[in-house]
Amino acid sequence: MNDFEKALDFTTESLRKLSETGSNLRGSRESLRRLAAARPKPADIQPASSAPAPAPKPVAPPIPQAAKPEPLSISMEVFPTSGKTKFERIEQLRAAVAPCVKCPKLAATRTQTVFGVGNIDARIMFVGEAPGADEDLQGEPFVGKAGQLLTKIIQAMGVNRSDVYIANVLKCRPDMPPGSSGNRRPTATEMQTCLPYLRSQIEIIKPAVLVALGAVAMEGLLGSVEPMARLRGRWHEFQGIPLMATYHPAYLLRNQSLTEKRKVWEDMLMVMEKVELPITAKHRGYFL
8 A cells, every 4th residue: 555545544534533523524535535636736836935026017108199280171162252353352352351250269369360461463472371470460471580581582583572462371360378479380170261361362363373381371272281391392283373382481490501491492493484584693593
């Protein structure tokens, strides 16, 4: 008899004697044998560790993603005017824009609307994004630092600022939180609301060439959301009018690189060529 059988006999006899004394313990050789067969194997028993369990590593919160601009739904809606002459129509449109409250937040925070300025018979029309603080105060587009640079660009083309027409996608300055500076990007809803005014301006003026200053202006005209680096340097079309996209003057104020200035000037050379302005060797040599 092996040691295991001896242990079974001993355990069985012990349980029998205990039961005779009134104990509730019961057991037989067969039940003990089944119990022994079910005992865990040594490999299944993990040794207890006195070391504390490692603390879970902290999970870094997800990095918030920058909000993408809302998509702009393009339509060709224009604000109707009924005047017989260009002057009558543009003044009728100006009168409609001045009291506009279609964007209540913008109407509540603006000083005044910024309609547009220039020659209504202009061959070149520049379209910007929206008025800034200086424009909001003076009621004229592009009069701040970016506007002063635009004026220099226009003069370098051999024309006066009064010879061209300048307008913005938005006629009100986008509202800013109290105490904050700078300008914010117009929302898609704001642009959709205001664009009929700009389209009417274009329809009345009928320029030979449109120049979109910056990506927002290009989005307002064509719904394009491509980077300006891909849009500039080639001709587009708006309602049959040749359209040139170029960097906003504010971009050149932030980036003083001669390379970037040269890109804008190359775009302007294409505009000059399109409207048959004289181009001299000096013009071609700028920023080289």
